[in-house]
Amino acid sequence: MLEQLLDLVRREETPEIQQEITPAGTRFDYQEEGILRITPAADVPGARRLMLSAGIHGNETAPMELLDRLTRAIARDTIRPAGPILIVYGNPPAIRAQRRYIIRDINRLFNQPDAPAGDTEEHRRARIIETRTAEFFEQTPSALHIDMHTAIRESRIPTFALLPGDEETTPDPQLLAMLSHTEIEAVIQQHTPGVTFSSLSHFRHGARAVTLELGKARPFGQNQGVRVEALESLLTALIEHRQHAEKSPHALRLFDVTFEIIRTSDQFVLHVPNDQANFVAYPPNSCLAEDGAHRWMTDEHSRFLIFPNPGVDIGLRAGLVLCEAQEYRPAV
Numbered sequence: 620m621l622e623q624l625l626d627l628v629r630r631e632e633t634p635e636i637q638q639e640i641t642p643a644g645t646r647f648d649y650q651e652e653g654i655l656r657i658t659p660a661a662d663v664p665g666a667r668r669l670m671l672s673a674g675i676h677g678n679e680t681a682p683m684e685l686l687d688r689l690t691r692a693i694a695r696d697t698i699r700p701a702g703p704i705l706i707v708y709g710n711p712p713a714i715r716a717q718r719r720y721i722i723r724d725i726n727r728l729f730n731q732p733d734a735p736a737g738d739t740e741e742h743r744r745a746r747i748i749e750t751r752t753a754e755f756f757e758q759t760p761s762a763l764h765i766d767m768h769t770a771i772r773e774s775r776i777p778t779f780a781l782l783p784g785d786e787e788t789t790p791d792p793q794l795l796a797m798l799s800h801t802e803i804e805a806v807i808q809q810h811t812p813g814v815t816f817s818s819l820s821h822f823r824h825g826a827r828a829v830t831l832e833l834g835k836a837r838p839f840g841q842n843q844g845v846r847v848e849a850l851e852s853l854l855t856a857l858i859e860h861r862q863h864a865e866k867s868p869h870a871l872r873l874f875d876v877t878f879e880i881i882r883t884s885d886q887f888v889l890h891v892p893n894d895q896a897n898f899v900a901y902p903p904n905s906c907l908a909e910d911g912a913h914r915w916m917t918d919e920h921s922r923f924l925i926f927p928n929p930g931v932d933i934g935l936r937a938g939l940v941l942c943e944a945q946e947y948r949p950a951v
């Protein structure tokens with residue numbers, strides 16, 4: 620029953636039995652709505668703690684369908700976990716409503732210990748997730764958090780990853796090597812501490828953390844165009860703590876976030892068509908947005924735009940501007 624965690628979320632049902640053990644001895648513990656802790660029959664030395672999340676935005680269904688398949692395979696003992704796993708479906712009310720969020724974008728409410736408590740469902744949910752995440756990671760250096768999303772718009776690079784980080788952070792070689800075996804084609808390194816779920820894991824718990832963008836957001840059952848086979852194979856190998864060789868590694872385009880476009884007032888204007896894809900490259904000195912006297916301009920380096928969104932709340936990012944770095948080539 621507990622392997623049906625996603626269905627329980629969608630039906631807003633609480634399971635009567637909140638702990639189950641598979642024939643192979645894998646234990647499922649239902650912690651909260653949409654949060655399941657999986658404990659292996661026997662911890663394999665060196666196996667990672669894995670936190671796998673999806674549904675932080677309720678309309679991004681392909682990652683949820685992937686996580687649902689993995690959870691059910693573990694329950695059938697088809698996949699045998701080597702280390703503990705925390706499965707998180709981020710925003711149950713938004714998942715049921717099939718919307719990105721209900722009142723506040725929950726992926727802007729993390730890693731802000733000094734922020735006011737907030738009184739929305741998303742604020743309450745973010746605190747629950749933070750509590751369960753802290754319990755789970757307990758400062759485990761080998762931990763890995765993969766937060767899976769799909770994007771609002773089409774993308775000239777359809778599948779890409781974002782790595783949280785600060786000014787000094789460079790892309791983690793282990794994560795790059797891992798991602799080079801999946802459908803991910805580009806990796807974006809962030810350089811300012813963020814407020815996303817992956818930022819919480821990285822900055823608060825010292826975990827390796829990555830946000831994956833797996834394609835365009837579509838309703839449940841309509842994700843045939845979202846290719847995740849290689850990712851699913853990698854996640855299965857990570858869960859079982861075994862070598863992964865199903866897909867030969869490929870080069871990755873690397874980008875750095877050079878600045879964020881922030882909507883700072885009602886006068887904010889984003890000079891980007893609503894249907895423009897992610898990763899459009901601009902000529903230098905293009906004005907991407909303006910708000911009063913402030914203008915966000917490209918230059919000869921900072922010229923790729925992703926996540927343009929003029930409808931964000933004031934104070935939140937309305938776009939990320941990137942410069943391209945030297946590509947990653949897997950070791951031969």
Ligand SMILES: O=C(O)CCC(=O)N[C@@H](CCC(=O)O)C(=O)O
Pocket residue numbers: 676726768769770771772781815817830926927928
């Ligand atoms: O398509 C968009 O505009 C956003 C897609 C999405 O939800 N992306 C995440 C990225 C999180 C990160 O920066 O690590 C988000 O915006 O929350």
Ligand SMILES: [Zn+2]
Pocket residue numbers: 675676679768769
């Ligand atoms: Zn998302």
